[in-house]
Amino acid sequence: MTQLSDAKKGVATEQIKSVAKAEKIDLAVVLRRVAEGKIVVPHNPIHSPKAVGIGKGLRVKVNANIGTSMEHCNLGEEIKKAKVAVESGTHAVMDLSTGGNLDEIRLSLLKMVDVPFGTVPVYQAAVESIDKHGSIVDMTEDEIFNAFEKQAKQGVDFAVAHVGVTKQSVERLRKQHRLIPMVSRGGAFHMAWILHNEEENPLYKNFDYLLEIAKEYDLTLSLGDGMRSGAIYDSNDRAKFQELLIIGELVEKARKAGVQAMVEGPGHMPLNHIRANIEIMKTVTKEAPYFVLGPLVTDIAPGYDHFVAGIGGALAGYYGADFLCYVTPAEHLSLPGVDDVRQGVVAARIAAHAADLARGIDRNVDKEFSQARENLDWNKMFKLCIDPVKAKEYRKNRPPHEDPSTCTMCGKLCAIKIVNEYLRNSG
Amino acid sequence: MTQLSDAKKGVATEQIKSVAKAEKIDLAVVLRRVAEGKIVVPHNPIHSPKAVGIGKGLRVKVNANIGTSMEHCNLGEEIKKAKVAVESGTHAVMDLSTGGNLDEIRLSLLKMVDVPFGTVPVYQAAVESIDKHGSIVDMTEDEIFNAFEKQAKQGVDFAVAHVGVTKQSVERLRKQHRLIPMVSRGGAFHMAWILHNEEENPLYKNFDYLLEIAKEYDLTLSLGDGMRSGAIYDSNDRAKFQELLIIGELVEKARKAGVQAMVEGPGHMPLNHIRANIEIMKTVTKEAPYFVLGPLVTDIAPGYDHFVAGIGGALAGYYGADFLCYVTPAEHLSLPGVDDVRQGVVAARIAAHAADLARGIDRNVDKEFSQARENLDWNKMFKLCIDPVKAKEYRKNRPPHEDPSTCTMCGKLCAIKIVNEYLRNSG
Numbered sequence: 022m023t024q025l026s027d028a029k030k031g032v033a034t035e036q037i038k039s040v041a042k043a044e045k046i047d048l049a050v051v052l053r054r055v056a057e058g059k060i061v062v063p064h065n066p067i068h069s070p071k072a073v074g075i076g077k078g079l080r081v082k083v084n085a086n087i088g089t090s091m092e093h094c095n096l097g098e099e100i101k102k103a104k105v106a107v108e109s110g111t112h113a114v115m116d117l118s119t120g121g122n123l124d125e126i127r128l129s130l131l132k133m134v135d136v137p138f139g140t141v142p143v144y145q146a147a148v149e150s151i152d153k154h155g156s157i158v159d160m161t162e163d164e165i166f167n168a169f170e171k172q173a174k175q176g177v178d179f180a181v182a183h184v185g186v187t188k189q190s191v192e193r194l195r196k197q198h199r200l201i202p203m204v205s206r207g208g209a210f211h212m213a214w215i216l217h218n219e220e221e222n223p224l225y226k227n228f229d230y231l232l233e234i235a236k237e238y239d240l241t242l243s244l245g246d247g248m249r250s251g252a253i254y255d256s257n258d259r260a261k262f263q264e265l266l267i268i269g270e271l272v273e274k275a276r277k278a279g280v281q282a283m284v285e286g287p288g289h290m291p292l293n294h295i296r297a298n299i300e301i302m303k304t305v306t307k308e309a310p311y312f313v314l315g316p317l318v319t320d321i322a323p324g325y326d327h328f329v330a331g332i333g334g335a336l337a338g339y340y341g342a343d344f345l346c347y348v349t350p351a352e353h354l355s356l357p358g359v360d361d362v363r364q365g366v367v368a369a370r371i372a373a374h375a376a377d378l379a380r381g382i383d384r385n386v387d388k389e390f391s392q393a394r395e396n397l398d399w400n401k402m403f404k405l406c407i408d409p410v411k412a413k414e415y416r417k418n419r420p421p422h423e424d425p426s427t428c429t430m431c432g433k434l435c436a437i438k439i440v441n442e443y444l445r446n447s448g
Numbered sequence: 449m450t451q452l453s454d455a456k457k458g459v460a461t462e463q464i465k466s467v468a469k470a471e472k473i474d475l476a477v478v479l480r481r482v483a484e485g486k487i488v489v490p491h492n493p494i495h496s497p498k499a500v501g502i503g504k505g506l507r508v509k510v511n512a513n514i515g516t517s518m519e520h521c522n523l524g525e526e527i528k529k530a531k532v533a534v535e536s537g538t539h540a541v542m543d544l545s546t547g548g549n550l551d552e553i554r555l556s557l558l559k560m561v562d563v564p565f566g567t568v569p570v571y572q573a574a575v576e577s578i579d580k581h582g583s584i585v586d587m588t589e590d591e592i593f594n595a596f597e598k599q600a601k602q603g604v605d606f607a608v609a610h611v612g613v614t615k616q617s618v619e620r621l622r623k624q625h626r627l628i629p630m631v632s633r634g635g636a637f638h639m640a641w642i643l644h645n646e647e648e649n650p651l652y653k654n655f656d657y658l659l660e661i662a663k664e665y666d667l668t669l670s671l672g673d674g675m676r677s678g679a680i681y682d683s684n685d686r687a688k689f690q691e692l693l694i695i696g697e698l699v700e701k702a703r704k705a706g707v708q709a710m711v712e713g714p715g716h717m718p719l720n721h722i723r724a725n726i727e728i729m730k731t732v733t734k735e736a737p738y739f740v741l742g743p744l745v746t747d748i749a750p751g752y753d754h755f756v757a758g759i760g761g762a763l764a765g766y767y768g769a770d771f772l773c774y775v776t777p778a779e780h781l782s783l784p785g786v787d788d789v790r791q792g793v794v795a796a797r798i799a800a801h802a803a804d805l806a807r808g809i810d811r812n813v814d815k816e817f818s819q820a821r822e823n824l825d826w827n828k829m830f831k832l833c834i835d836p837v838k839a840k841e842y843r844k845n846r847p848p849h850e851d852p853s854t855c856t857m858c859g860k861l862c863a864i865k866i867v868n869e870y871l872r873n874s875g
Contacts, residue, residue, distance in 0.1 A: 090856055090858060090859055090861075091850065091859040091860060091861065092848050092849060092850060092851075092855075092856040092859035093846060093856045119858075119861055120859075144861075147861070148861075157866070158870075191871075194871070200815065200819060200822060201818055201821060201822045201864065202867045202871055202872075203863050203864075203866075203871070204863050204864065205863055206858055206862075206863050208863065209863035209866040209867055209870075210866070212866075212867070212871060213866050213869070213870040213871075216874045217870060251818070251821075251863075252814065252818035252821070253805060253811065253814040253815075253818070254811070254814065254815050254818060255818075291802070291806045291811075292763070292766050292802055292803065292805070292806035293766065293806040293807070318762065318802040318805065318806070319798065319801050319802050319805055319814060320814040320817050320818045320821070321801070321813055321814055321832060321833050321834055322794075322798050322801075322833060322834045322835070323829065323833050323838075323839040323842070324833070324834075324835050324838035324839040325794060325795075325798055325835065325838070328755050328758060328795060328798060329798060329802070331755060332759050332763075332798075332799065332802055335719060335745065335759045336719070336763065339719050339720065350838075350842070351842050351846075351857075352857075353821070353857075354839060354842035354843050354857075355842050355845070355846035355847075355855050355856045355857060356846060356855075356856040358845075358846070367752060368752075368755060371746065371749050371752055371755060371756060371759070372759065374746050374749075375718070375719055375745040375746050375756070375759055376719065378680060378718040378745065378746055379718045379719035379720040379745070384680065384681070384718075386748055387680040387681065387746060388679070388680075390747045390748045391627050391628055391678070391679035391680070391681060391682075391716075391747045392627060394628060394678075394679070394747070394780070395627060395628045395679075405748060406748050406749060406750050406751070407748055407749045407752065408749070408751050408752065411750075411751035411752070411777075412750040412751040412781060415750070415751055415777070418782065418785075419520060419778075419782035419783060419785070420782075421519050422519060423518065423519060424519075427519075428780070428781055428782050428783075429517055429519040429520045429782045429783040430519075430780075430781075430782060430783050431517060431519075431546075431633055432517055432518040432519035432547075433518060434517075434518065434546055434571075434574070434575075434584075434633055434637075435633075436631050436632055436633050436635065436636035436678075437628065437630075437631065439584075439630075439636040439637070439639075439640050440629045440636055440639070442640070443585075443636075443639065443643045444621070444622065444629055444630070444639060444640075445629075447643045
């Protein structure tokens, strides 16, 4: 039984009830949207994370990618990253490890992460294929599916499957003459495999088999964005939409099979392309939950890509994206460290909240916060703000002397105080 | 003679020529827009800064506020802030000092800042009034106008005048019952003055006199946003638009008098309010250049307000705002330090560039950068990116070992390398 198959029968699982309660939405509405595949609740009973709903009408959620690489591998550091990510308020964690003992790392992280936990199983298949066969392109179909099955059995809640990288979309990619043809690792593995073996992508060809595995463990599939644009110049092009059309068909297949599925999106994209991208994705997939990386609204700000992605993410969330994959300041430069993870989560949470506000959700938090600001009630402001540690630090480093109720920006020229003295006491 | 009065006669000043060249726009177009008041070129001949155009069709520009406060005053630190702001690429600097010897500070900063330099003259009038008369509300009309004239004579290129804070708009503010009635310092000074003295705002009542002063020095007026919303809850309300209607009339008066004028905007504002705000401002002022603070798209992220303002600023710029006043991470918490200034400028520049890209401007920079990324040409990427120091630092702190052409995120699993091996060499 999956959350989706239960919902189709009109059965509200504990998780669905919990989502409805947390989001303050009528249970019947949430239940219907899960049944229609418009909301997913990634929840593998083996892991049994907190219930997090992603999709139509819900708050925008945030995912943090962590994991080792072949160049830098330190399990202790990854454990710290997972801890910081969850403490900073991420709604999900993905382990993208490609270095070290992948099973050991995954099991260690799964044990300590109490929110939905995602992976990209083809990474493990690819890395092991290099060891076994000497190259990625020699991995066997079985090895790919076995990676999905093993990880689902370990408790993974959602997994990326690059099902839209097919002979057809690779051919369209070739004719696209992109500036940067492909920046997705998983996408590149499949593309290379297809070209080298002159065979169709196994995950596409045998999608039904993938669905069987997913159904057994209620593994939510994240239909991966192999063709996402890696440059502003390549945004919203034919290659990307070809992949989306293929994915759209497979989303419907997944729903029919009772398997939860979401769809991944861009990528690098100028601000003015975001709305169309999201609207088209939503019609083409009949409103599947949309999991976006960024969008990154410029290519030229490495070191600040958490911020670049936050601009795009806020706008994407406003237009209907449901799940923001954070980007850290280290993106495009190196594997992120622990503090990069914290910065990435905070930036994505701000973007998600800005999107929620724009959609009329959760405005009371800001109202309560601003009431505290009007009252110059610093303790309450610190209690309600997104990162109290950082905010307190600023105030502590440069404290007001003359008037402790104000701050060192304005001191006794504080507009709020002047208003209280003159406007409130007049008329 | 002002840039505007010259332009009206069809005379292209050196500054106007320089703007047209820098923006790659036909000189006749820029000249016409300056003549119509749709572009300003803040340029007091006494200071004679670099020519920077702000307004219709031009790249979005960035302003950095620096300056002492009554709580924290250190000229050396302000000089460092000015240096860092200009080095980080700000297009203008404003000195908002309210502590210490204001003339000395201003003259010191004016000497070293080679971009347009702005102030809020009423700050000096208010601070001196506290010394002289014991309170802000006892400052005389002459003292207000004298502050404008003295600062213009010192070389200030643009100055904020809160001309829209009038009896009428204050009355509307009262009936608005805002969560936070007013957060603008200058606005609060004028509001208090009006209520205490039961007199009209001198800058409104004797606007013609302000125009005479401005005209003599080609002081560009920035018609200040006293009623800007300080909370999401108060966004786009009647008080704000009342002020805007008044300002709209005065912009037309300024244009007739040959005085350059721009208009200031919000403030705290949810993402979904930004477009309407900017479109209405543009019709009501007949396309005056729009100088926005933020917009800040949530109230609850002190410590990250450079980022919060960047989200709003990018969207505002896309919809037609011309000039982004940066916000630093210290905003709402303390006077910013030198590093806060750097962070604020970089965030605002990213937002401005994202807006430009969305409007089809300057896309070649990103294209060239992404070509370098595709070539894994790290030196070229560092040369072209917004903050090379920061980007190099990331790469240096965690350098790749196995394959120096990649980074520690992917190492030999680099998608760009795989694409080069398989896609480029096939078919």
